[in-house]
Amino acid sequence: MIPFDYRRPGNPAEAVATVIDHEGAAFLGGGTNLVDHMKLGITEPRMLVDVSRLPLDRVTETAGGGLRIGATVRNSDLAAHPWVRRNCPVLSRALLAGASPQLRNTATVGGNLLQRTRCPYFQDLTTACNKREPGSGCAAIGGYNRDHAVLGASEHCIATHPSDMAVAMLVLDAAVVTLGPGGERTLPLAGFHRLPGDAPHRDTVLEHGELITAVELPQLPFARRSAYRKVRDRASYAFALVSVAAALELEGGTVREIRLAFGGLAHKPWRARLAEEALRGAPATEESFRHAADVELAAARPRDGNAFKVPMARNTLVSVLRGLVNGAERVRTDRTEEDR
Amino acid sequence: MDARITLHVDGDERPLTLDTRVTLLDALRDRLSVTAPKKGCDHGQCGACTVLLDGRRTLSCLTFAVAQDGAEVVTAAGLASYDGEPHPVQRAFLENDALQCGYCTPGQICSAIGMLAEAASGHPSHATPELADAGGRDGPGGGPGAPGGPDGARRTTAPVVLDDAEIRERMSGNLCRCGAYVNILAALRDHGATGVTA
Numbered sequence: 322m323i324p325f326d327y328r329r330p331g332n333p334a335e336a337v338a339t340v341i342d343h344e345g346a347a348f349l350g351g352g353t354n355l356v357d358h359m360k361l362g363i364t365e366p367r368m369l370v371d372v373s374r375l376p377l378d379r380v381t382e383t384a385g386g387g388l389r390i391g392a393t394v395r396n397s398d399l400a401a402h403p404w405v406r407r408n409c410p411v412l413s414r415a416l417l418a419g420a421s422p423q424l425r426n427t428a429t430v431g432g433n434l435l436q437r438t439r440c441p442y443f444q445d446l447t448t449a450c451n452k453r454e455p456g457s458g459c460a461a462i463g464g465y466n467r468d469h470a471v472l473g474a475s476e477h478c479i480a481t482h483p484s485d486m487a488v489a490m491l492v493l494d495a496a497v498v499t500l501g502p503g504g505e506r507t508l509p510l511a512g513f514h515r516l517p518g519d520a521p522h523r524d525t526v527l528e529h530g531e532l533i534t535a536v537e538l539p540q541l542p543f544a545r546r547s548a549y550r551k552v553r554d555r556a557s558y559a560f561a562l563v564s565v566a567a568a569l570e571l572e573g574g575t576v577r578e579i580r581l582a583f584g585g586l587a588h589k590p591w592r593a594r595l596a597e598e599a600l601r602g603a604p605a606t607e608e609s610f611r612h613a614a615d616v617e618l619a620a621a622r623p624r625d626g627n628a629f630k631v632p633m634a635r636n637t638l639v640s641v642l643r644g645l646v647n648g649a650e651r652v653r654t655d656r657t658e659e660d661r
Numbered sequence: 662m663d664a665r666i667t668l669h670v671d672g673d674e675r676p677l678t679l680d681t682r683v684t685l686l687d688a689l690r691d692r693l694s695v696t697a698p699k700k701g702c703d704h705g706q707c708g709a710c711t712v713l714l715d716g717r718r719t720l721s722c723l724t725f726a727v728a729q730d731g732a733e734v735v736t737a738a739g740l741a742s743y744d745g746e747p748h749p750v751q752r753a754f755l756e757n758d759a760l761q762c763g764y765c766t767p768g769q770i771c772s773a774i775g776m777l778a779e780a781a782s783g784h785p786s787h788a789t790p791e792l793a794d795a796g797g798r799d800g801p802g803g804g805p806g807a808p809g810g811p812d813g814a815r816r817t818t819a820p821v822v823l824d825d826a827e828i829r830e831r832m833s834g835n836l837c838r839c840g841a842y843v844n845i846l847a848a849l850r851d852h853g854a855t856g857v858t859a
Contacts, residue, residue: 324662327681327727349728356684356723357704369681371728397717401784403792403818410791417787421834422779423772424705426717427724557787557833 386540392431478521501531514589671739708835718775737767
């Protein structure tokens with residue numbers, strides 16, 4: 322690890338100015354990913370600008386009935402937040418499916434969005450990786466690619482994005498608030514992470530010195546009926562092979578509104594808009610769910626090691642939606658009994 | 662580049678000057694000779710380096726010491742009472758033979774104490790039912806700014822009762838290569854079921 326200078330600015334504007342003024346400077350949040358990458362030599366910042374103690378640790382309800390989550394809120398605190406558990410269980414469940422309790426106590430919301438791929442070649446300096454070293458090639462193509470992308474990949478990179486939290490936030494129509502050289506801006510989360518294309522070294526659309534200050538969730542009443550399912554190699558403390566986030570609103574036996582996203586399938590959390598479109602107004606049946614999944618996954622281009630992900634994604638999606646429908650039926654039955 | 666910081670370790674104020682590259686784990690072990698936290702993987706995958714940092718269980722290998730200037734650090738070596746009586750969780754590990762080689766044990770014990778505080782504060786885990794399904798689990802007094810729970814875990818909802826599934830899930834960040842999991846579970850089962858936190 323190369324020597325680095327350490328700064329702890331007093332406010333977000335000072336943090337941004339410090340990073341902009343120093344080439345090779347990086348923001349430090351909880352550090353659970355960055356510190357490891359510095360040990361491995363994947364990244365070599367010459368200055369760390371510690372933003373973990375900035376006053377960005379509040380969770381507040383917005384005037385519009387949504388939620389504003391400060392960027393330095395710890396993953397564990399967000400998962401435990403009563404508003405989140407009540408109004409969008411998908412987010413609490415996704416957070417709790419990620420990492421370990423120790424890591425969730427340290428990791429921040431902003432840092433979670435910026436964590437980098439767990440592709441083994443990205444972490445191994447002796448191999449080719451366009452994300453780590455642009456132009457060096459991709460060892461995963463033709464190599465070990467069981468964990469890799471089946472949607473939206475390019476000939477330059479087939480890495481996946483590892484976040485669970487971001488997949489849930491995607492179905493909640495979240496927006497990312499940043500402070501940068503050009504002032505404050507708000508970006509839809511759906512446009513925050515990039516597909517690899519020919520520049521896989523860029524995970525997001527953030528500019529150098531641009532700091533995430535908050536994530537905003539709009540009011541989405543039907544997200545009370547939402548779920549997150551993570552399929553992984555062991556029951557806890559493992560990254561997703563496939564994950565599904567879903568929120569569902571039914572009207573009788575018909576899908577009135579729906580939000581769907583996949584994790585583990587692409588270079589970014591994958592909003593399944595084609596499947597959503599196929600389901601809006603359709604009967605809430607297993608047949609429709611399977612059809613919608615097939616529509617979304619028609620574009621899948623699996624590699625040697627990860628063809629299993631396509632049926633796994635389809636079956637997980639169907640299973641999650643079936644669970645949400647059954648939950649809805651249970652709620653309706655309960656209410657009827659109460660009415661009597 | 663050197664930095665001058667102060668850590669409060671197991672009740673003692675420990676000023677020190679160190680390179681910014683030194684992790685909290687290395688500062689404790691190599692600079693302050695506090696060797697209870699262990700270096701297993703050094704990459705945040707095994708939990709052997711777990712300490713209580715400002716009351717919350719944390720991996721000391723994944724944070725730079727310089728970023729923890731002024732912090733309160735409790736390691737497994739700082740848990741015994743003033744007259745040397747082991748902490749109840751340490752006692753439970755001894756009574757249940759919850760270790761073989763013992764290398765992961767200081768991390769397991771700090772993690773378990775953190776877990777008990779989190780459960781008492783109503784923090785859910787992946788094994789906890791959702792509020793809507795739980796029927797009345799949602800206790801009064803929750804919400805942002807609600808009073809802090811024990812050991813810094815923020816009180817949000819009613820305490821969670823720790824059954825076997827909860828303990829397994831909540832302790833999954835601590836690996837034991839001897840495979841003493843069965844007795845670790847036994848050691849923590851009594852504490853979880855009765856809600857004892859200290």
